[in-house]
Amino acid sequence: MGNKVFNWLQCYQYCPDAATREPMPTPGKIDVLPEIIKDLENRSAVGTKKYGTILQTHNGRNSLMDAYQEALDLCMYLKQALLEQDKPLDITE
Numbered sequence: 001m002g003n004k005v006f007n008w009l010q011c012y013q014y015c016p017d018a019a020t021r022e023p024m025p026t027p028g029k030i031d032v033l034p035e036i037i038k039d040l041e042n043r044s045a046v047g048t049k050k051y052g053t054i055l056q057t058h059n060g061r062n063s064l065m066d067a068y069q070e071a072l073d074l075c076m077y078l079k080q081a082l083l084e085q086d087k088p089l090d091i092t093e
Helices: 002-014 032-051 063-084
Strands: none
């Protein structure tokens, strides 16, 4: 267990603090909701093509486990993107 704690502390030392607050938003350029709706419609079409139907309840899968696994993948991609940013992150409040 000591190694796990040490590795976490070592990562914490070099990684941005996830609890750092972001500044208030400024006016933007693109509304996000319509883009998400388009993405959902496109993903539904992909699912229909791949599985022959849209996502339905009681389909024999554990939707919580599916969502949890997808969330873990999302965390990995988000952290990768944060680490790959060209500019260093400002973690001061």
